[in-house]
Amino acid sequence: MSLKKILITGASSGFGKIAAQTLALNGYIVFATMRNIKGSNAQYANELELWAKDNRVELRVLELDVTSDESIASAKENVLNSTNGSIDVVINNAGIFSGGLIESFTIDDYKKIYEVNVFGAVRVANAFLPVLRQQKAGLLIQVSSVLGRVVIPFGGVYDSSKFALEAISESLYYELKPLGVDVSIIEPGPFSTELIQKVLQPSNQVVATEYGVTAKLMGSYYENYTQQMQDPNLPNKPQDVADHILKLVETPNGKRPLRVVVDKVTGGVAEVINETASKVQESILRDFGLSELIINVEN
Ligand SMILES: NC(=O)c1ccc[n+]([C@@H]2O[C@H](COP(=O)([O-])OP(=O)(O)OC[C@H]3O[C@@H](n4cnc5c(N)ncnc54)[C@H](OP(=O)(O)O)[C@@H]3O)[C@@H](O)[C@H]2O)c1
Known part of the structure; x- marks a missing residue:
């Protein structure tokens, strides 16, 4: 095991929580970060810390809101102080979902989604990449989506954030x-996590009343999609x-x-x-x- 110390964002639920636990159970030192550890996520933070204690693994819960430079800087200081200044793997997992007609999203809606899915990931990467570069080794994992490669109508704003990511x-891959x-x-692809329960709805709900047959299609699409996501099979x-x-x-x-x-x-389509x-x-x-970069790329 060469890369030992791992930071992950959005570890209060879903992939982030399970990945943090899986990595810790496999012997890694995990900084499981989440926002609002003293507020809305207090219960999840406590449960995860208790779980770590019960399982005798090295997992620490830390506050990190990806929309806040201060929060990231403070998490970084905390991590580096306890690791003699090193971190090996950074996982940008935090994300929010949104669904609706493109026209029904205001610029403020876009900003809220991009603040987490795009700028949040960039902020975290910019904070930790100098450490990885100095070490001349390390790994940045970006949790995108199949919807970062294909477009499904009524999900275009979320899709656009993952396309940007x-x-x-x-680009970072080639440069680093x-x-x-x-x-x-x-x-x-589609997984049953808490993502769909925390969906960001578009602000302009009136638009949908003017979209006739398209709005109907959207309604039945989301009904099927929700059912599929809740299917235990x-x-x-x-x-x-x-x-x-x-x-x-x-x-x-x-x-x-x-x-x-x-x-x-x-998954086949994305492949x-x-x-x-x-x-x-x-x-x-x-x-x-830039052939030099191709030579260095091993897929
Ligand atoms: N589930 C799927 O079908 C699916 C498919 C493709 C890709 N993904 C991607 O997978 C990633 C994880 O999602 P999930 O499915 O595991 O959903 P999830 O259970 O809702 O997890 C999302 C995590 O992101 C956190 N988060 C949101 N805003 C944040 C912020 N400002 N700062 C820090 N953390 C924040 C959430 O914390 P709070 O509890 O505080 O909101 C939560 O811990 C996301 O990037 C998502 O886009 C999911």
Whole structure:
């Protein structure tokens, strides 16, 4: 086990919580971060700390709100003070979901979603990458989505935030590879977590009343989608995502894939896009005189 110390965001529920537990059970030192550990997440923070004690694993719960530079700086100070200044893996997992007609989202709605899904991930990366670069080793895992590669109507704003995360992460991948730091993107499909219960609704609800047949389609789409997400037989289990995160952490530096699709339901489509896109990327990098980066890229 070469990369030992791991920080993950959004560990109060869903993938973040299970991944934190899975990594800790496998012997890693985990900083399981969440926002509002003294408020709305107090119960989850206490439960996770108790769980760590009961299981005798090295997991510490820390406050980290990805929308706040101060909160990230304070978490970083806390982590580095207790690790002699090092951190090996940073996992940008925190995210929020939104659904609705594109026209019904105000700019403030977009800002709320991007603050977490895009700028939040960038803030955390910018805070910790200097440490990884200095170490000349490390791993940044970005939790994106199959919806960061394909577009489903009525989910366009969320999708756009994950598309943005994908572009930023792929660019980081090329830029950091020669410096010994890996970037991997996890692309989960539909999983039953708490994401759907915390969905950000668009502010302009009037628009939907003017969308006739499209609004009807959206209604039936979300009804089916909600049912699918609540189906106990859904083949996608959140533990799958945690297991893939563990696998990435345990893969040697420089050998990690850029993208990992985790989806037994719709994953095939993202894999086709990823395979095609990686060929296109190789060719475009060559065209722009950046072949050196291709040589360094091992997929
Ligand atoms: N579930 C799926 O089907 C699915 C599919 C593809 C991708 N994903 C992605 O997977 C990631 C994890 O989602 P999940 O499905 O596990 O849902 P989840 O259970 O709702 O977890 C999301 C986590 O993000 C946290 N979060 C939200 N805003 C935050 C902020 N400002 N600062 C810090 N943490 C914040 C939440 O904390 P609070 O409890 O405080 O809100 C929660 O811990 C997300 O990036 C999501 O987009 C999920």
